[in-house]
Amino acid sequence: MYENDGLSPLKSPLGLRSTLQELTLYDFLLESECPGNEVAKIFQANPLVPGIIITKQGKFTGMISRRRFFEHMSRPYSLELFSQQPLFILYRFTKTDMLVLDRETSIMTAVRQSLERSPELIHEPIVVQVEPETYKLLDVHQLLLSQLQIHELSTVAMRESQAQLRHQAQQLELALLELQRTQTQLIQTEKMSSLGQLVAGVAHEINNPIGFIYSNLHHAKEYTEGLMRMLDIYRQHCPEFIPEIAAEAEKIELDYLVEDLPKVLNSMQQGAERVRDIVLSLRNFCRLDEAEMKQVNIHDGINNTIMLLQSQLKGKPGLEAIAIHKEYSDLPLVHCYPGQLNQVFMNILVNAIYALVESNKHENVDKNSQNKSLGEQEQSCTNSQSSLSNSTRLIPAIRVRTELIEKKKVIIKISDNGPGMTENVRKRLFDPFFTTKPVGQGTGLGLSISYEIVVNQHGGELKCFSEPGKGAEFAIEIPLQQSPSAQILPRFA
DSSP: OOEEEEEEOOOSSOOTTOBGGGSOEEEEEEETTSBTHHHHHHHHHOTTOOEEEEEETTEEEEEEEHHHHHHHHTSTTHHHHHTTSBHHHHHHHHOOOOOEEETTSBHHHHHHHHHTSOGGGTTSOEEEEEETTEEEEEOHHHHHHHHHHHHHHHHHHHHHHTTTOHHHHHHHHHHHHHHHHHHHHHHHHHHHHHHHHHHHHHHHHHHHHHHHHHHHHHHHHHHHHHHHHHHHHHHHHOOSOOHHHHHHHHHTTHHHHHHHHHHHHHHHHHHHHHHHHHHHHHHHHHOTTOOSOEEEOHHHHHHHHHHHTHHHHSOBTTBOOOEEEEEOOOOOOEEEOHHHHHHHHHHHHHHHHHHHHHHHHHHHHHHHHHHHHSOGGGHHHHHHHHHHHHHHSOOOEEEEEEEEETTTEEEEEEEEOSOOOOHHHHHTTTSTTOOOSOTTTOOSOHHHHHHIIIIIITSOEEEEEEOTTSOEEEEEEEESSOOGGGGGSOOOO
């Protein structure tokens, strides 16, 4: 085993053209013949180390990341199997595609290449070649930190040079926009990768037992019906009174049991079908197995998304249920990234639900305040006015409409009858990190990412129409067929 201090010092501050050699790099090395428990010792003693470099007779052969190591060692019997075995045996099980970059690679280039990796590899460290036979590891999160530092430096430089160097300021502004875009993409890629894998795993685990229950309910109903027929035949041919049988029948309420048992089985079948539909909606919404463009029914994606939001649409104490009105046109299949469009539908519907719920809360608060200010002598008049107010007040609702335009484009309109928004808010709606929600309730990324998906990934348009007191409407317009160039653009996970 060969091991040094493991760190290369971070040279600060960074610049727009900074390279990977200016970042913190780790070079903890282990020979492939070392026992596997040596990896655990290094990780326990160095909590910041992203991975271990594996060598054979001093030459680089690969690496094991911290995350993948603990994933494998947490599985049953893995600790006993690999702890005393040579390291190369464990490496065979954990081996993945590595991203190897030269130390002269710029930070922004490294960020883009890191994002092009598949979702399951997005957290894996990057291997940096610092010398012809020398390699070190770079933590992916270190890229995000360096990106933020570059972001701050570029902002300051742009402000200081704007008056004197107009051309240079324009170049810096373009760099800043690229930084914001890649930063947003990095955050969303990590989030959606972890969330999508978690949801797909849960859906898969639920699908097996519910499938077993659902498939056996049919047989259970047949067996029950057969037993009931036998019971009727027994009653017809053995009508004599037997005290012990009569007592037991009265104890278990046999007549009620015979009448209620089919209802119980039907309720169980309906519940199993409902869970099966929810699991199917989860799997369709994630669409982890559909990373490429394909022909899909847009209505299926909208319906699956609405089904996943049923818990937020239902009424709660003090809050009315939100009605969903669907006005679907007869649409052909649309060539698109279905998982990405499902994400757009989810973001817009969640924002509409939030606006309606908050508006409902404010109405209830105002109503309670007015009721408290009324005197006892006006109570009867107040009750009649309250009834009139409830009968005329609009029920919170969301309307989803689809339409085919010129046989070339599909437009999906999602509107609500909420409080609407001012012109200043509407203009900034798709800006990254802009939100009107309280701190901790919104990141300001949902609508900006939706705009990226619709406009840049599908060549469409995403617009918002709203006025205070008149609700809001989002219009999603995408072509039926994508151009070949659109299919090679980088996509969100």
